[in-house]
Amino acid sequence: MDTRHPQSLPDGSPLVRFADVTKSYGDLTVLDKLNLDIAQNEMVSIIGPSGSGKTTVLRVLMTLETINDGVIYVDGEPLTHMPSGAGLEVASESYLRQRRSKIGMVFQQFNLFPHMTALQNCIEAPMQVLGLSRDEAEERALDLLQMVGMDSKKDQHPTRLSGGQQQRVAIARALAMRPQVMLLDEVTSALDPEVIGEVLNVIRSLNSEHNLTMIMVTHQMGFAREISDRVCFFYEGKIAEQGSPEKLFEDPQNERTKQFLHAVLDAN
Amino acid sequence: MALRSCLIPFLQQLGDDVSYWGFFVEYAPKMASGAMTTAMVMGCSALLAAVISLIFGLMRLSQNWGVQAAATVYIEFFRGTSLLVQLYWIYYVLPLMGLTLSPFMSGVLALGLNFGAYGAEIVRGGVQSVPRGQWEAALALNMSPAQRMRRIIVPQTFTLILPPMANLTVELLKATALVALITVVDLMFVAKQINATTWLSAQVFGTALIIYYIMARFALIPFLRWLEVLAARKVGKA
Secondary structure (H helix, E strand, O other), rough: OOOOEEEOOOOOOOEEEEEEEEEEOEEEEEEEEEEEEEEOOOOOEEOEEEEEEEHHHHHHHHHOOOOEEEEEEOOEOOEEEEOOOOEEEEEOOOHHHHHHHOOOOOOOOOOOOOOHHHHHHHHHHHOOOOOHHHHHHHHHHHHHHHHHHHHHOOOHHHHHOOOHHHHHHHHHHHOOOOOOOOEEOOOOOOOOHHHHHHHHEEEHHHHHHHEEEEEEEOOHHHHHHHOOOOOEEOOOOEEEEEEHHHHHHHOOOOHHHHHHHHHHHHHH | HHHHHHHHHHHHHHOOOOOHHHHHHHHHHHHHHHHHHHHHHHHHHHHEEEEHHHHHHHOOOOOOHHHHHHHHHHHHHOOOHHHHHHHHHHHHHHHHHHOOOOOOHHHHHHHHHHHHHHHHHHHHHHHHOOOHHHHHHHHHHHOOOOHHHHHHHHHHHHHHHHHHHHHHHHHHHHHHHHHHOOOOOHHHHHHHHHHHHHHOHHHHHHHHHOOOOHHHHHHHHHHHHHHHHHHHOOOOOO
């Protein structure tokens, strides 16, 4: 799996950059002046106790939530702000949509559209947003459904699919938009133990066969360790410690990391 | 006891004056044509109410302060005042302002506006009860706000709002009897006419009740049930 190394963009800038990003709800600060760079093709896992801001990192990057301060850059350009004269102003909807097209997300609860079949879920946005013809969109969707092993269920509605199957369709749906960055938000947390493996296998193959930058929030420590280029441990809205999986899991330096890993690994 | 004391005069009249069968043969055609008008009023005003419900229900959810306020004022007014007074306003007062509508049009408009206000609140509730994750998934796929609403949210709203909407439609059918008061020749109007000439009140209004019941129970409700099944099938639930 090491045929692939994280690379910077030609100009040396990271694909995603959080620069002093702050997000708070009233008095509660969820992200506290967060700085985080993610290189192209990098697979980054985010771990940490609940309430540490892990999921919020993904949500603000997907523009599901606004940030209170700082700037997020994607592919060298600001995501939530747009250039205006010498400075930046809050991005308009059309600017946001243009930047957002580089990002895809898979959710903990799958969030498939219940009124559409698996195939329709995967062709809806490519047709509506990218303007693909039905034939083009279906060809693309069928390839992806085959990749996630769901082509035989393409005409089923989500209610007829298991959690693992729904999540695999959701991964295909996100990929159909050809994002550069995939955000995986606790994608196995809502699944029964026996189907977690099938979803992890899909992510493994994505990681090894596709040039995709991935940011994954997870509680699956073993999987994070196996697949990541880098693991970030979040604590109270900041990165308390980060490093290669070997380093972070075997020789953590930060007291909080040690406590967290102890607690989590003991539970397993 | 109460039921018996209601029924006795009815049964006595059936026995005494004229056989019910005789009454039925003579007046059934007239009442049937009144019932047809009732069905027309009901159909047109249900359609109008449905369109208004959707428009004003979505307006209530608008980010735009003015749009939201306009919808709120409309809903408050038509839910907060009497349907009968609204009906009289449209039929008797609007002409004073230079707008004269036929009795039929006035009736359909009053019913549509009134029930549309109730329906708008059902639509608003329906849209709000589509899980948040659906909005987020549509946004993550970079769909525009209009695409999210039209392609993802509204289609899912239908299955949620159909049962309360069906209830409201049955209410609407029964409320159409009010249009008799502005001279629309519907089932109630015909019944009153026959009553005025024959004084066979028990037969006339008894028959009218039964016709309303049959229309609701054996035509409208099965139709609405069928719509619910159709909608459920659309989301793969049936």
